[in-house]
Amino acid sequence: MTKIAPSILSADFANLGKEIADVENGGADYIHVDVMDGHFVPNITIGPLIVEAIKPVTSLPLDVHLMIENPDAYIPMFANAGASILTVHQEVCTHLHRTVKLIKDNGVKAGVVINPATPAETILPILPEVDLVLVMTVNPGFGGQSFIQSTLKKIEQIAAWRKEMNLKFELEVDGGVNKDTAKLCIDAGADVLVAGSAVFNKTDRRHAIEDILSAVGD
């Protein structure tokens, strides 16, 4: 079954609690939280305070995507704030294995994410250690960008490694996912779809989620 993780980056921040309830009632599986620091990506969004504030308003897991430099310094804060999954970028982790262990030691599921220009091979050694792999299908920083088709090969490659090594991590995609591109991702082997603008920019969020799911045949 395909999972849907609406990204609150495209939600109405003045009504965040209501927005989250709306997608939870509409069939979302995770709430995707985009944390940006203005260094790793050219945008600044939210921090642990917001994660802590939204934790009590939803029963869904908080899927926290850290687009920040030096994630080790902030992992304990996000874990304490209520993150269920913490995903770090391979590009900023000099000691990726240590960072993944730090996430797990904080009692949170560990994910690793690669940008569109980062080869899949860079995360091959860490695959047995992670709960989730996120393949960026746009360059991170903003919602509403166009899907980069060349990322599909990497999704296929990572899905093939997962099968070969008999691993159980979830394979998530993020960026430009809508009812047209979702099927490409699922056919390539993804099982969790992050969708920001394709869900929150529609007035009927349940319908938006159902549209994506029916496009992939779920």
Ligand code: DX5
């Ligand atoms: C991009 C973020 C995404 C973003 C996706 O840097 O990581 O999660 O919210 O937005 P859409 O689905 O609109 O491309």
Ligand code: ZN
């Ligand atoms: Zn994201």
